[in-house]
Amino acid sequence: MLTFTEENYIKALLKLTEEVGVEAVGTNELAAHLGVKPATVTDMLKRLKEKQLVSYEKYGKVSLSVSGRSLAIDVLRKHRLWETFLCRCLGFPWHQVHEIAEQLEHIQSNELMDRLDAFLGFPQIDPHGDLIPSKDGVFQVKPKRTLSMLAATQSAVLIGVGDNSAAFLQYVDAVGLQLGSEILVKRIQPYDALIEIEINGKTSQVSQKFADQIFVDTPPQRDEISDVGLDVEGDL
Amino acid sequence: MLTFTEENYIKALLKLTEEVGVEAVGTNELAAHLGVKPATVTDMLKRLKEKQLVSYEKYGKVSLSVSGRSLAIDVLRKHRLWETFLCRCLGFPWHQVHEIAEQLEHIQSNELMDRLDAFLGFPQIDPHGDLIPSKDGVFQVKPKRTLSMLAATQSAVLIGVGDNSAAFLQYVDAVGLQLGSEILVKRIQPYDALIEIEINGKTSQVSQKFADQIFVDTPPQRDEISDVGLDVEGDL
DNA sequence: TTTTAATGTTAGATGAATCTAACTTAATTA
DNA sequence: TAATTAAGTTAGATTCATCTAACATTAAAA
Incomplete structure (x- = not known):
C-alpha cells in the first residue's frame, strides 16, 4: 500500500x-x-x-518500473474519473475539478472506481480532453498537435489542453473555447508572434505560451471529405 | 485546517x-x-x-468546544452524504459504505459537499437511518428506542442501527431486515433472553446485544390510528 | 485509612515527509 | 584540461502520529 x-x-x-x-x-x-x-x-x-x-x-x-508505471496509471485513472464525475454530475466548471480530484484520486477502493466508472457510462475522455486509462491499465499518449503549430488561415477543433490549472482554464473560458470548439487562426503577428484567433465569431489575441497548451485536431479541409465532428463523449 | x-x-x-x-x-x-x-x-x-x-x-x-463540535458535525455531515451517494448512486450495499466514507469524509471542499448534497436532493437520512446534519450544523440526536425495549407481541419498524460495521450489517441483512421493515417480537426466551422476531414471515432468534443496536419506531397500534408508514427518504 | 486497581501522563523512540546548509559529482565553458 | 556552474546527495533538524515502559493520580475496596 x-x-x-x-x-x-x-x-x-x-x-x-x-x-x-x-x-x-x-x-x-x-x-x-x-x-x-x-x-x-x-x-x-x-x-x-x-x-x-x-x-x-x-x-x-x-x-x-513496470509495477510503478501500472500503479501510476491507476492513480491517473482515478483522477480522471473523479474529474468527469465532478463536471458531469455535480456541474463543476472544468477549472475547479483538478484540485478536488487531487484529493479524491487517493481514495483506496477498487470497487468504488469500478462502480463510478460504470455510473458514468465508462467515459473515455475526461473534462480536459485527456484519455482515461482503462481498468487494465491500457493507456497510451497520442502525439499532440497544438494550436501553435497551425499556420494563418488554418482552422482546427479543440480536443484537449496541456495545463489543468485553474488560471489557464479560466483564460481558455475567457476566449470562448471549450472542447469541440472550432478555432480559426486569422493571422500571426510577425513582430511578437501573437496569434489572432476566432472562435464563434469572437476574435482574440493569444500568446505562443498559451497556444502550446491548446491541443487541436485539424479536420480534413482541402480533401473535401465530409464533416467529421468531434464526439467528445460518445465514442465507445 | x-x-x-x-x-x-x-x-x-x-x-x-x-x-x-x-x-x-x-x-x-x-x-x-x-x-x-x-x-x-x-x-x-x-x-x-x-x-x-x-x-x-x-x-x-x-x-x-463549540468550534470543535461544529467541525465534528461537519465531518459527520460529509460522511453521511458520501454514504448516501455510495448506496443510492453507485449501488453499494449498506455494509460496505462506512469504510469508504471514512476516507471520503476528509476531502476538503465545501463546494463539493454542497453540490453533492444538491445532487442527492438534500437527503435527511443516510443509508443506516442516521440523520444527516444540515449545512449550518443543526444536528440533534433523537432519543432512541431499541428492539430490546419491546415486549412480546409488540411490533415496530426499523428506522436505524447503532452499529455501522460490515459484520453487524450483514447480520441484519441475513435476518431479512432493512430500513422500513416491520419487526414483530414473537416471544422472549425466559432462560437466555433470546428474542424471537418475525420479518416478512421469516422467523429469527436474535441476542440482546444485537437487539440493542436495532433502532425502531413503534407505530400507534392500540389507538386505532390509521397506518403511518416510514418514509425513509421523502420527508423534506 | 491504607492498599489496590483503574485511569491517565511523561519520557524517550520510531517512521514518514519535509526542510536548510554543507558537501560531492557531473557537465559545460573558456 | 582546468575552472566554473548545474545537478544531486548527505547530515542534521522539525513536525506529526504513533508506540512502549515507567511513573503519577484518582477512585474503590478492604
Whole structure:
C-alpha cells in the first residue's frame, strides 16, 4: 500500500516521462514539478526504489518500473474519473475539478472506481480532453498537435489542453473555447508572434505560451471529405 | 485546517458524548474507540486543546468546544452524504459504505459537499437511518428506542442501527431486515433472553446485544390510528 | 485509612515527509 | 584540461502520529 505522497511522486514521474515522451527525469525537475526541494526527492527516490517502483542509481536519472508505471496509471485513472464525475454530475466548471480530484484520486477502493466508472457510462475522455486509462491499465499518449503549430488561415477543433490549472482554464473560458470548439487562426503577428484567433465569431489575441497548451485536431479541409465532428463523449 | 487524524478524534468525541448522551469522556475510552494507546490520546488532546477544539484538563475528562463540535458535525455531515451517494448512486450495499466514507469524509471542499448534497436532493437520512446534519450544523440526536425495549407481541419498524460495521450489517441483512421493515417480537426466551422476531414471515432468534443496536419506531397500534408508514427518504 | 486497581501522563523512540546548509559529482565553458 | 556552474546527495533538524515502559493520580475496596 502506497502513501499519498508516494502516489504523487509516481504520478509526477508518469507525467514527466510519458506525456513528454522522455525516458527518465532528473531530481531537480521532479522537485520543481512537485514543489519540494531536490533533497526531499532524493530521500523519496530511495524509498521508491526499495519498493521497486522506480529504477534509479545515485546521480542518475529516474524512471518508473513496470509495477510503478501500472500503479501510476491507476492513480491517473482515478483522477480522471473523479474529474468527469465532478463536471458531469455535480456541474463543476472544468477549472475547479483538478484540485478536488487531487484529493479524491487517493481514495483506496477498487470497487468504488469500478462502480463510478460504470455510473458514468465508462467515459473515455475526461473534462480536459485527456484519455482515461482503462481498468487494465491500457493507456497510451497520442502525439499532440497544438494550436501553435497551425499556420494563418488554418482552422482546427479543440480536443484537449496541456495545463489543468485553474488560471489557464479560466483564460481558455475567457476566449470562448471549450472542447469541440472550432478555432480559426486569422493571422500571426510577425513582430511578437501573437496569434489572432476566432472562435464563434469572437476574435482574440493569444500568446505562443498559451497556444502550446491548446491541443487541436485539424479536420480534413482541402480533401473535401465530409464533416467529421468531434464526439467528445460518445465514442465507445 | 485540521489533519485527518484530528478530524477523526473530534468525530470520535462527538460520537462518544452526544450519541450516548454523556457530557465528557475519558482518555481510555477514546483510545479504545480509536484503536490507539491512551498515551497517544493524551498527546493529541494537548494539541486539540491548543487549537481550542476541546476543553480538557490533566487527569480530567474531555469534551468538545463549540468550534470543535461544529467541525465534528461537519465531518459527520460529509460522511453521511458520501454514504448516501455510495448506496443510492453507485449501488453499494449498506455494509460496505462506512469504510469508504471514512476516507471520503476528509476531502476538503465545501463546494463539493454542497453540490453533492444538491445532487442527492438534500437527503435527511443516510443509508443506516442516521440523520444527516444540515449545512449550518443543526444536528440533534433523537432519543432512541431499541428492539430490546419491546415486549412480546409488540411490533415496530426499523428506522436505524447503532452499529455501522460490515459484520453487524450483514447480520441484519441475513435476518431479512432493512430500513422500513416491520419487526414483530414473537416471544422472549425466559432462560437466555433470546428474542424471537418475525420479518416478512421469516422467523429469527436474535441476542440482546444485537437487539440493542436495532433502532425502531413503534407505530400507534392500540389507538386505532390509521397506518403511518416510514418514509425513509421523502420527508423534506 | 491504607492498599489496590483503574485511569491517565511523561519520557524517550520510531517512521514518514519535509526542510536548510554543507558537501560531492557531473557537465559545460573558456 | 582546468575552472566554473548545474545537478544531486548527505547530515542534521522539525513536525506529526504513533508506540512502549515507567511513573503519577484518582477512585474503590478492604
